[in-house]
Amino acid sequence: MPMQYNPVALQPSKHKVKDQMNPKTIEIVKSTAPVVKEKGKEITERMYEIAFNERPEYRRFFENTHMKNPEEGRKQAGKLAASVYAYASNIDELEKLSDAVEQIANAHVNTRVIAEQYPVIGECLLAAMKDVLGEAATPEVMAAWTEAYNNLANIFINREKEIYHEQEQKFKAKFG
16 A cells, blocks of 8 residues: 655755654654664665565666666665664754755755655655564554655655756756
């Protein structure tokens, strides 16, 4: 079953996550930070395994990126694990992540990540969390991470949309 995706607009420079998410969600996600740190790479490696092997139809979402196979996904898994941990640790102070958000958003634009990829990756990430965390992935924990993921995805979608627009304006100015 696809994850529930909520396209609420957030911008990290203007809103704090705690103003947008249920306080219980913030508490739960922050409390999972230690286990996310400990098992993060295992979770993200499993996520790419799901995306590439168990859901082959998702491969199309990676056609324009450098990650065209599971081996490339494993290389990226450590970076993603660190980002997920940073998000869990700072979910109540998102402004601390603004530089990282900017860097990641620019990398996503450079590899042509599009908004439609976020629900797909979210579904894979949440499935991987459930697989790796086992019984610790209670319905309450998974609901909190679903809300948290949707909020973070929207931050990236909005920033990347701005960057794409900026690039388009520069292109029009140069060639228009």
